[in-house]
Every structure is written in C-alpha cells, then in structure tokens.
Amino acid sequence: MRLATWNVNSIRARVDRIVSFAERESIDVLAMQEIKCKPEQFPYERFEAAGYHVEAHGLNQWNGVAIASREPLEDVQHAFVGMPGFQKGHVGDDAPQEARAISALIGGVRVWSLYVPNGRSLNDPHYQYKLRWLEALREATRAELAAQPDLPLALVGDFNIIPFEEDNGDPDIVQGVSTHVSQPERDAFFALETAGVSDVVRPLIPSGFTYWDYQRLKFPRNQGIRIDFVLGSRALADAVTGASIARDERKGEAPSDHVPVVVDLDLSPEDDDDVPMIFG
DNA sequence: ATGTCAGTACCTTACTGA
Numbered sequence: 001m002r003l004a005t006w007n008v009n010s011i012r013a014r015v016d017r018i019v020s021f022a023e024r025e026s027i028d029v030l031a032m033q034e035i036k037c038k039p040e041q042f043p044y045e046r047f048e049a050a051g052y053h054v055e056a057h058g059l060n061q062w063n064g065v066a067i068a069s070r071e072p073l074e075d076v077q078h079a080f081v082g083m084p085g086f087q088k089g090h091v092g093d094d095a096p097q098e099a100r101a102i103s104a105l106i107g108g109v110r111v112w113s114l115y116v117p118n119g120r121s122l123n124d125p126h127y128q129y130k131l132r133w134l135e136a137l138r139e140a141t142r143a144e145l146a147a148q149p150d151l152p153l154a155l156v157g158d159f160n161i162i163p164f165e166e167d168n169g170d171p172d173i174v175q176g177v178s179t180h181v182s183q184p185e186r187d188a189f190f191a192l193e194t195a196g197v198s199d200v201v202r203p204l205i206p207s208g209f210t211y212w213d214y215q216r217l218k219f220p221r222n223q224g225i226r227i228d229f230v231l232g233s234r235a236l237a238d239a240v241t242g243a244s245i246a247r248d249e250r251k252g253e254a255p256s257d258h259v260p261v262v263v264d265l266d267l268s269p270e271d272d273d274d275v276p277m278i279f280g
Numbered sequence: 281a282t283g284t285c286a287g288t289a290c291c292t293t294a295c296t297g298a
Binding site for chain 1: 281282283284285286287288296297298
C-alpha cells in the first residue's frame with residue numbers, strides 16, 4: 001500500500017494536479033487536509049474517474065478533510081473521541097467541532113487524516129484550543145491502541161508543529177514569539193509517542209521541508225518548515241519499506257503551499273520466527 | 281516588493297484565515 005498525506009489548500013482550486021499526482025505516483029490512499037469545501041462541493045467525479053473512492057468531511061469554507069482510496073473505505077468517522085470544539089474564541093467540549101479529522105479502515109489499516117489547529121499566536125485562544133486538541137488526540141489514540149495493540153494505525157496530516165530546530169528553515173518563525181515552535185506544542189507532539197505512535201518518515205528522510213509560505217519568496221529561498229507527518233503504530237511502522245517528500249509539488253502552476261508526504265507499506269503477514277518450519 | 285493565496289459577502293473590493 002502506498003499512503004500519502006497532503007494539505008491541498010482547497011480541493012477545488014487544484015483538483016487537476018492532485019488527481020494527477022495520485023495517478024502518477026500510484027498512490028493507493030491519499031489523506032487530504034484543508035479541502036475548504038462542503039461534501040456537496042467536492043469534485044468526487046474527478047477522483048472516481050481515476051479509480052478512487054472518496055470520503056469527505058467539510059462544514060464550510062474553512063478546514064475540511066478527506067480520504068481518497070482505491071480500496072473501499074470502511075467504518076468512517078468524522079471526529080476522534082473527545083475532540084474539542086471551537087467557536088468565537090471559545091474552546092471547549094460544548095463548542096461545535098470543526099472539520100479537522102476523518103478516519104477510515106482501509107485494507108486493515110486505520111487511517112486518520114488530521115488538520116491540527118494552527119494556534120494563530122501564543123496569546124490567542126486558538127493556541128489553547130490547539131494544545132487541548134492535541135491532548136485529546138493523544139488520549140483517543142492511546143485508547144484505540146490499548147483496545148487493539150496490533151492495529152496498523154496511521155495518524156497523518158498537517159500537525160502545524162515544527163518538532164526540531166532543523167525542521168525550521170523560516171527566519172520569520174522565532175522561538176518565544178511564534179507558534180509551531182513553542183515548547184508546549186513540541187511537548188504535545190512528542191507526547192503522541194506515549195500513545196504508541198511515532199514518526200515513520202523521519203528515520204528514512206532525516207531532513208526536508210513540507211511547507212513553504214506563499215509570501216516573500218519562501219520557496220525559491222528554501223525557507224520552509226516541516227509540519228506534515230505520518231505517525232504510525234508499531235504494526236504500521238514495521239510495514240514501512242520506503243518514504244518520500246514530493247518537493248516538486250511546490251513548483252509550477254497553482255501549487256498548494258504544502259507538498260505530499262508518501263510512505264510505502266508492505267502489509268503482507270510476517271513470518272513468525274518462533275514457529276518451526278515443519279513443511280520444508 | 282510590509283513582495284501570497286483561497287473563499288465569501290459587505291461582491292470589481294474588503295474581509296478572514298493561513
């Protein structure tokens with residue numbers, strides 16, 4: 001299985017290049033974020049013509065997540081357990097949830113397409129919302145893996161966090177001033193490891209950005225940041241055979257400001273070394 | 281060049297969010 005995640009920054013503005021990428025790179029499962037539309041506005045037919053099923057979750061022109069898959073999507077969910085809401089600067093369980101998570105079971109793999117809140121600024125209520133959202137994600141993931149320890153689980157998407165200093169090539173993003181690099185955000189990201197998931201791309205691709213701001217020639221200057229990740233459970237990590245960051249997707253006509261992150265998985269059953277080979 | 285882009289409504293321009 002070839003699994004990719006991509007913050008597309010509007011599905012309608014660039015459906016051509018998104019479907020072209022999926023076909024050209026033989027993507028089996030494409031998790032998308034920031035589709036920026038309601039389901040009735042999603043260009044399903046373009047994906048179906050290319051052999052993909054699609055599940056989309058969007059409430060308005062903001063946020064929105066989707067998963068396209070060559071295999072059918074089963075047991076679709078539009079939020080994780082305990083996902084907080086946000087409305088007019090108010091964080092909480094009583095505020096309406098935004099369209100920032102969608103999940104499906106595909107070929108035995110539980111895939112979550114996630115768009116973590118941006119945070120906006122360190123003193124904005126949205127920043128507290130971001131931290132609470134990440135803590136709820138950690139707890140939901142911990143519970144899911146406690147119930148199914150051998151589940152191949154992938155949390156993929158735009159985490160809006162720069163985990164390490166070497167992931168920050170943008171001189172305008174400064175510790176102590178900016179979101180994405182604050183210690184509480186980084187702590188919340190690394191705490192996901194205690195739930196049983198880890199970054200499966202970094203061991204194969206130690207450096208490289210996934211986002212370059214449209215403004216101020218950030219891409220030509222390569223002043224990008226690494227904020228899009230594939231976090232996998234043990235069973236998923238054991239299946240990873242390769243990974244890539246599709247940097248070229250930031251080039252050309254009407255690119256998203258993010259590029260796809262791709263992982264290759266070999267999900268065929270493992271040989272069990274504890275059992276003797278009795279048939280030759 | 282405080283150097284961009286997408287979506288919407290206050291719709292040929294201003295606003296929000298990123």
